[in-house]
Amino acid sequence: xxxxxxxxxxxxxxxxxAVLLAPAMADASDAGVTRLxxxxxxxxxELGHPLAFTDLIGxxxxxxxxxxxxxxTCPATFAQLRxxxxxxxxxxxxxxxxxxxxxxxxxxxxxWRQYRANRHLARGNWHFLSGTPQAVRQLARQLGFKxxxxxxxxxxxxxxxxxxxxxxxxxxxxxxxxxxxGLL
Amino acid sequence: xxxxxxxxxxxxxxxxxxxAAIAALPSPAVSAAPESxxxxxxRKKLDASLQMIQALGERxxxxxxxxxxxxxxATPAPAVAATASPVPAPTMDNARLEANxxxxxxxxxxxxxxNADDTGLPLHGFADVGAGTRNPINTNxxxxxxxxxxxxxxxxxxxxxxxxxxxxxxxxxxxxxDVDLERAQIGYQFSDQATVWMGRYHxxxxxxxxxxxxxxWINNSLRRPNFLQFEDNGGIVPAHTVGLWVTxxxxxxxxxxxxxxxxxxxxxxxxxxxxxxxxxxxxxxLIIGGRVGFQFNEGAxxxxxxxxxxxxxHIVDDALAPNATRVLVYGGYAVYDTDRWEHIAEIYLFDxxxxxxxxxxxxxxxxxxxxxxxxxWGTPYARYERAALSQVDPYFAAQVAGVxxxxxxxxxxxxxxxxxxxxxxxxxxxxxxxxxxQYGEGLVQYAIRF
Numbered sequence: 265x266x267x268x269x270x271x272x273x274x275x276x277x278x279x280x281x282a283v284l285l286a287p288a289m290a291d292a293s294d295a296g297v298t299r300l301x302x303x304x305x306x307x308x309x310e311l312g313h314p315l316a317f318t319d320l321i322g323x324x325x326x327x328x329x330x331x332x333x334x335x336x337t338c339p340a341t342f343a344q345l346r347x348x349x350x351x352x353x354x355x356x357x358x359x360x361x362x363x364x365x366x367x368x369x370x371x372x373x374x375x376w377r378q379y380r381a382n383r384h385l386a387r388g389n390w391h392f393l394s395g396t397p398q399a400v401r402q403l404a405r406q407l408g409f410k411x412x413x414x415x416x417x418x419x420x421x422x423x424x425x426x427x428x429x430x431x432x433x434x435x436x437x438x439x440x441x442x443x444x445x446g447l448l
Numbered sequence: 449x450x451x452x453x454x455x456x457x458x459x460x461x462x463x464x465x466x467x468a469a470i471a472a473l474p475s476p477a478v479s480a481a482p483e484s485x486x487x488x489x490x491r492k493k494l495d496a497s498l499q500m501i502q503a504l505g506e507r508x509x510x511x512x513x514x515x516x517x518x519x520x521x522a523t524p525a526p527a528v529a530a531t532a533s534p535v536p537a538p539t540m541d542n543a544r545l546e547a548n549x550x551x552x553x554x555x556x557x558x559x560x561x562x563n564a565d566d567t568g569l570p571l572h573g574f575a576d577v578g579a580g581t582r583n584p585i586n587t588n589x590x591x592x593x594x595x596x597x598x599x600x601x602x603x604x605x606x607x608x609x610x611x612x613x614x615x616x617x618x619x620x621x622x623x624x625x626d627v628d629l630e631r632a633q634i635g636y637q638f639s640d641q642a643t644v645w646m647g648r649y650h651x652x653x654x655x656x657x658x659x660x661x662x663x664x665w666i667n668n669s670l671r672r673p674n675f676l677q678f679e680d681n682g683g684i685v686p687a688h689t690v691g692l693w694v695t696x697x698x699x700x701x702x703x704x705x706x707x708x709x710x711x712x713x714x715x716x717x718x719x720x721x722x723x724x725x726x727x728x729x730x731x732x733x734l735i736i737g738g739r740v741g742f743q744f745n746e747g748a749x750x751x752x753x754x755x756x757x758x759x760x761x762h763i764v765d766d767a768l769a770p771n772a773t774r775v776l777v778y779g780g781y782a783v784y785d786t787d788r789w790e791h792i793a794e795i796y797l798f799d800x801x802x803x804x805x806x807x808x809x810x811x812x813x814x815x816x817x818x819x820x821x822x823x824x825w826g827t828p829y830a831r832y833e834r835a836a837l838s839q840v841d842p843y844f845a846a847q848v849a850g851v852x853x854x855x856x857x858x859x860x861x862x863x864x865x866x867x868x869x870x871x872x873x874x875x876x877x878x879x880x881x882x883x884x885x886q887y888g889e890g891l892v893q894y895a896i897r898f
Contacts, residue, residue: 335751335822337866339787369640374699375745382750412572414600415612416659417666419572419897421866440866 297406300325300431304402307364307393310376315391317362321431324352324359324448328424329400329409331367332379333416341422342383344439348424349387351448361390366404366411366418368397408436573599573898574663580891584671585681586621587877587887594619595893598630598662610635610643616662620680628680629726630662630688642696648726651689652708652739653757654781654794665895668790668861670873673816673833674853676794679722682849684814684837685777685796686715686761688724689735703744706755711736717765720848733762741781751786762803763843771842772803779815790820790827800843810841826862831855839881852880859891869895 297303305316317325326348330338345361352359365371376392379385395403404411411420425436426447435447576595583589599615614631633647652658656676660667677683691712697704713725714733737759744752758778764770776799784791795815802808816833834854837844844850859873871893878886 332745333785335785335787335790336863378745378750382745382747412570413602414572414663414666415661 298433300427303406304395304399306399307395308373310373310380310392312373315393318431320360320362320391321429323429324357325362325427325431326359326424327362327364327407327427328422329364329366329404329407329411329420331365331418331420332371332375333367334418334420337420337422341424341439342385344422344424344444348444348448351445357448359389361387362393363391364393364395364400364403366400366409366420367413368395368400569601569603571599571601573597574665574895575898576664576893576895578670578891578893580889582887582889582891583621584889584891584893585677587889589621595664595895596662600663608637610637610645612645614662618680626680630678633693640696641698642694645693645695646691648688648690648724649693649710651686651735651737651759652693652695652710653685653737653759653777654739654779654796655753655755655783655792656794657685657687658708659783663895663897664871664893665867665869665897668820668827668871669818669829669831669857670859670861670871670891670893673794673818673831674849674855674877675796675814675833675835676816677849679724683722684835684844684847684849686722686724686735689713689715690724690726690728691735697743700742702746702749703742706739706741706743706753708739710738710759714762714764716763717843717846719766720846722763722847731762731764733764735759735761737761737777751784751789753783753785754780755782756780765842765846767846771805771846773841773843774801774803775843776800786822788822790822790829791818792820793817798837798841798843800838800841802842805842807840807842810838810843812837812841812844826860828860829858831857831859833857836880851882854878854880867897871895 300317300321303317305318307315307317309315326345328341328345330341345363348359349361363376365376372394373392376394380390380392403409407423407425409420409423411418413419422438422440423436424439424444426434426444428434435444437444437447575597577593578584578595579592581590583591583593595618597617601613601615603611605611611634612631613629613633615627616630617625617627620626629648631648631650633645633649635643635645637643650658650661654676656672660672662678664670671677672683674682675684676687678687689710689712691710693708693710693712695708697706699705711734713729714731714735716723716725716729737757739755739757741753741755744750756778757780758776760777761775762772763775764772777796778799779794779796781792781794783793793816796813798810798812798814800810800812802810812835814833814835814837816831818829818831820827820829832855835852837850837852839845839850839852855875855877857873857875859871859875861869861871863869871891873889873891873893875889875891876886877889
């Protein structure tokens with residue numbers, strides 16, 4: 265009787281903890297997937313070569329979305345990604361950075377190639393992916409990237425999703441407001 | 449039937465949490481405790497619960513393995529279940545787990561295969577409110593104002609069919625709320641190089657009219673240049689056209705060639721305001737125009753766009769003896785839009801011919817230059833705009849807003865977050881023909897997107 269009563273109380277406490285912790289975990293749980301192999305896999309990188317997310321399993325993978333004509337949100341996201349890269353370099357750790365284009369009409373491999381060149385994003389572990397509208401929509405939905413198109417503009421938030429070296433989702437953060445240091 | 453299961457589950461949960469709690473205790477406290485029968489009993493229970501946790505862990509691993517199989521192989525759920533590794537003899541918990549597992553697999557497959565959006569039409573848009581020493585549209589008013597509430601809908605109809613609707617509610621200068629279907633266009637995308645639209649669209653001239661639409665949030669400045677406002681806000685150039693529009697781009701060596709060609713109902717002047725003739729016009733006259741531009745994307749020129757535009761229309765007013773004007777407008781635009789700068793310049797030259805008043809041809813011009821800097825804290829901007837409009841030209845004489853003016857404006861945009869911006873603007877305007885007035889303005893705008 266005592267054990268059962270205690271169990272019920274503990275169960276309630278666990279639920280209460282979960283409720284309290286929910287906001288903090290919302291970023292990760294919004295994602296809807298837990299592994300890289302659950303994402304769409306047919307992409308082309310900035311050189312036009314096919315690339316699948318599963319090709320990157322074996323080291324940490326950091327995923328964000330952007331579009332080349334964005335001058336507000338995306339530059340700030342890239343600044344955060346660069347800081348992550350610097351931190352990893354300082355630690356001597358490796359990771360793949362993957363940026364998927366929102367704008368399937370304009371952001372083809374040639375656009376991303378030019379984007380990289382103009383912004384001196386020359387690191388080989390940075391991949392800029394283009395895909396079909398369906399693949400981009402599915403990826404965005406699975407990883408919790410909310411966006412909509414307003415003519416030539418893409419209305420979107422800033423978000424970075426982290427996968428560990430096994431390809432398992434380890435967290436997500438809105439870099440403008442969230443602290444990502446614990447996710448690296 | 450459910451009570452024993454709940455009890456078991458509670459017990460499992462309690463034990464798991466108890467184990468976790470005890471494991472979290474500092475070890476010295478544990479080692480310092482005297483050996484007693486109670487402790488031995490507790491250890492026994494702990495061992496039992498650890499075994500249970502281990503068993504549960506194995507079960508979770510099995511389930512994860514099954515999910516992985518389901519995600520990678522597109523085989524029906526029963527087949528996946530059949531290929532799973534052997535499981536312990538079915539118990540009530542196992543049966544429940546199996547049922548949940550199947551539901552999970554179904555949900556996962558459903559999610560993965562849901563390529564097309566079946567979640568209905570998402571509702572997005574913009575809104576703004578503000579205050580000023582003068583209303584930014586109707587300068588006779590001052591104080592707080594409600595700006596636009598703009599709903600933007602783009603139903604996804606297929607790979608190539610496009611549709612775009614923009615419904616805007618705005619407060620008129622009299623204070624009444626007006627609802628306007630600002631854009632209603634349905635199109636077909638033949639390729640990246642060509643999309644054909646039919647309906648009511650933003651007339652493709654210059655840069656502002658097709659880049660900065662009705663949502664105030666999208667614009668770094670607090671408002672458009674006055675002569676490029678929408679028709680009911682004081683614009684003197686037809687901002688909307690009802691007709692056919694072909695638009696596209698082709699990639700060149702150093703950038704992209706952009707083009708637009710359009711025709712539609714020639715606009716009319718009704719009560720001194722341009723009307724885009726949503727339902728057609730009585731004389732069947734057309735507005736015909738086009739725009740060609742080049743968007744650079746290499747090195748230092750990245751973000752630079754240069755273009756020219758022109759259109760011709762036959763515009764009649766609603767006077768008792770209607771005036772008809774062949775409006776010919778041509779000009780150019782330059783934009784330098786980068787991560788750091790936003791500079792925009794546009795020029796419009798009018799070469800209008802009075803078709804039945806006999807006053808001949810009248811030349812006018814209007815233009816603006818806006819310089820903006822994207823600083824980490826905000827986007828300050830400065831703008832100079834002017835319009836020198838012939839008052840003997842029946843096209844401008846019949847327009848309430850057909851006034852020549854100079855305006856200097858200084859402003860800044862501050863983004864509170866990714867969806868909210870506050871904009872400030874100080875402006876000085878001098879009217880140079882009708883009225884010859886001069887006034888200053890201090891404006892604040894609170895704009896959001898949703």
